[in-house]
Amino acid sequence: MLKVFITDDHELYLEGLVLLLNKQPGIEVIGSAFTGESLLNQLPNKEIDILLLDVHLPDIGEEELLLKIREIQPSLKILYLTIMRGTRYIHKLLKYEIQGYLLKNTNITELTRALETVAEGNKYFSKEINILDTNQDFRNTVTIEDKKVDEILSKREIEVLTLICKEYSNSEIAKKLFLSVSTVETHRKNLIAKLGVNNTVGLVKFALKNKLIE
Numbered sequence: 001m002l003k004v005f006i007t008d009d010h011e012l013y014l015e016g017l018v019l020l021l022n023k024q025p026g027i028e029v030i031g032s033a034f035t036g037e038s039l040l041n042q043l044p045n046k047e048i049d050i051l052l053l054d055v056h057l058p059d060i061g062e063e064e065l066l067l068k069i070r071e072i073q074p075s076l077k078i079l080y081l082t083i084m085r086g087t088r089y090i091h092k093l094l095k096y097e098i099q100g101y102l103l104k105n106t107n108i109t110e111l112t113r114a115l116e117t118v119a120e121g122n123k124y125f126s127k128e129i130n131i132l133d134t135n136q137d138f139r140n141t142v143t144i145e146d147k148k149v150d151e152i153l154s155k156r157e158i159e160v161l162t163l164i165c166k167e168y169s170n171s172e173i174a175k176k177l178f179l180s181v182s183t184v185e186t187h188r189k190n191l192i193a194k195l196g197v198n199n200t201v202g203l204v205k206f207a208l209k210n211k212l213i214e
Helices: 011-022 036-045 062-072 087-094 108-119 155-165 170-177 181-195 200-209
Strands: 002-007 027-033 050-053 077-082 100-103
Touching (some): 011 027, 155 200
Parallel strands (some): 050 077, 077 100
């Protein structure tokens, strides 16, 4: 029996995925978590074959989380399930020896195949992403044309992005939104990473393209 643990901050999606996978022969979901903290608290007490993990969690950055996961279970197989298509993202995560990267629009057949492939000691990446194309420009490759902005960004991230585009400083944004400056800095970093851009100019271009600002 393949033992799977799922971490995703979208409650309805997570609950549905747990039910769906538990119906598949040879697969058992032995636990789930909505946050990185909950995942890390449960890891020491779980015998997990594969961790099915969302890239973006509300309480911790993806690289920090991966480092902590590796400290607890160095050889744990990790398969990312996400809406983010950017190869820039994948290449950043590959250095932490992840086993796969699958888009959330996949069907249960491909998800099951991916889990079985990873369980056998191989890697699995969505067919929609060509990570082997070394001639591709990985600096700005996030594609979200088929997703609404509010499916990609949280309400708070949209608020921060809008204020960034209006040339508010981090301290001004913090004051306006009743946040700490460090929280605003984290949102800014997450926006740049999540949207696959390199700087504030890229954020402004995204906001203009998606009519978040005029």
